[in-house]
Amino acid sequence: MADRATVEDGARARPARARSFDVPESGRTIDIALIFGLCVAFGLVGTALVLGGSVSSFYNLPSVLIVLIGTFAVTLVSFSLTELLGAFGAVLATILPKRYDHRLAGERCLNLAAIARDNGVLALDHVLPVIESEPFLQRAIAMTVDGATPHQIDQVLAQEIDAVQDLRHRHAGVLRRAAEVAPSMGLIGTLIGLIQLLGNLNDPSSIGPAMAVALLTTFYGAILAYMVLAPIAAKLERNAEAELLECEIYHACAMSIARQENPRLLERLLNTKLPPSQRLDYYG
Numbered sequence: 001m002a003d004r005a006t007v008e009d010g011a012r013a014r015p016a017r018a019r020s021f022d023v024p025e026s027g028r029t030i031d032i033a034l035i036f037g038l039c040v041a042f043g044l045v046g047t048a049l050v051l052g053g054s055v056s057s058f059y060n061l062p063s064v065l066i067v068l069i070g071t072f073a074v075t076l077v078s079f080s081l082t083e084l085l086g087a088f089g090a091v092l093a094t095i096l097p098k099r100y101d102h103r104l105a106g107e108r109c110l111n112l113a114a115i116a117r118d119n120g121v122l123a124l125d126h127v128l129p130v131i132e133s134e135p136f137l138q139r140a141i142a143m144t145v146d147g148a149t150p151h152q153i154d155q156v157l158a159q160e161i162d163a164v165q166d167l168r169h170r171h172a173g174v175l176r177r178a179a180e181v182a183p184s185m186g187l188i189g190t191l192i193g194l195i196q197l198l199g200n201l202n203d204p205s206s207i208g209p210a211m212a213v214a215l216l217t218t219f220y221g222a223i224l225a226y227m228v229l230a231p232i233a234a235k236l237e238r239n240a241e242a243e244l245l246e247c248e249i250y251h252a253c254a255m256s257i258a259r260q261e262n263p264r265l266l267e268r269l270l271n272t273k274l275p276p277s278q279r280l281d282y283y284g
Contacts, residue, residue, distance in 0.1 A: 029099040034235060041227050063189050063217040067224060070185035075178045086167075087174035094235050100242035102249060103278040106270045108134075109253035110282045112141060113263040121145060121257065136160070136247055140254035150258045157251045161244065168240035175233035179225040186221020190214050248273060 049055045076084055108131070116124055125145050131138050139160075143153050193214025197207065249270055256266040264283050271279045 029097065031094055031097050031235070034094055034232075037231070038228070045223070045227075057212060058216065058219070060213050060216045063193075063213065063220055066189040066192075066217055067182060067185050067220040070188070071178055071182045071221075071224065074181045074185065075174065078177050079174050083170060083174055087171040090168075090171040090236055091175070091232055094232060094239065097239055098243075100239075100246055102242075102245055102274055103280065105246050105249045106267075106274060106278075106280045107282060108137070109249060109270065110263055110267055110280065112253060113257055113261075113266050116144075116257045117260075117263060121260070124257070134250070137250040137253070140250050141257070144254055144258045148258065150255050153254050153258050154251075157247075157254065161247045161251065164247070165240060165244055168236065168243065172233045172236040172240065175229050175236065179229035179233060182225035182229060183218070183221040186218040189217025189221075193217065245273065 049058055072084075079087075112124060112127065112131075115127060121144055124141050128138055128142060128145070131141065136157075140153065140157055143156065148156075193210065193216075197210040197214060200210065201207070252269050252273070253266065256263075256269070267280050267282050274280065
């Protein structure tokens with residue numbers, strides 16, 4: 001097992017070759033599909049209401065409160081307040097999600113592996129500030145610079161991946177639960193309206209408007225569940241899968257550098273994880 005002193009000796013003994021310390025950067029992007037999908041869905045509903053000529057009849061404040069506050073309260077029974085607020089924060093993050101380009105992540109890893117092979121593992125210490133936008137990768141590379149063994153790196157990173165994935169799926173689970181609750185709250189509001197309606201059957205002129213108001217809560221619950229909560233929960237799960245693959249790429253990178261393997265071997269390993277259309281040809 002090579003400790004830090006051994007790594008330093010190796011770095012001094014190996015002649016450094018000129019290689020750029022620039023590492024391809026990633027960033028955030030706008031989820032056009034999410035925004036476009038929601039806009040089209042609500043646009044279609046809004047258009048139907050306008051063409052019907054009775055937009056005002058689809059607004060009822062008590063119905064809105066029953067569905068929104070009721071869904072929040074019942075969902076809170078199943079989860080903690082922290083988990084619920086965290087899920088709402090994750091929803092906001094889906095609008096400006098991190099850009100997951102797995103081929104770019106693989107190129108970033110191969111560049112880091114080449115820097116370590118040409119200049120020594122300690123040379124990666126200069127790259128750490130450059131990859132601060134990738135916290136997981138930064139922590140993984142920092143462990144290799146600090147002389148952690150491959151077993152230690154594997155253990156720590158695997159546990160971190162599991163913890164992050166558990167959190168992501170818990171957030172999606174909160175939204176899934178809320179999507180189940182929203183139609184039920186709509187039904188409860190409808191039952192409340194029907195009971196009030198039946199209590200005023202002596203006034204036939206009020207039956208039609210009262211029935212419309214009673215059905216509004218079911219309408220609100222369906223809109224909230226099937227047009228907002230369930231689709232965004234699916235988006236969170238998709239993003240979690242993309243994040244998992246990226247973390248596995250960075251995990252393999254750190255392990256390969258710690259073992260001082262040839263970057264060509266790392267490229268072959270990463271190509272087994274990447275989809276065929278994104279596979280690397282860094283070394284031809």
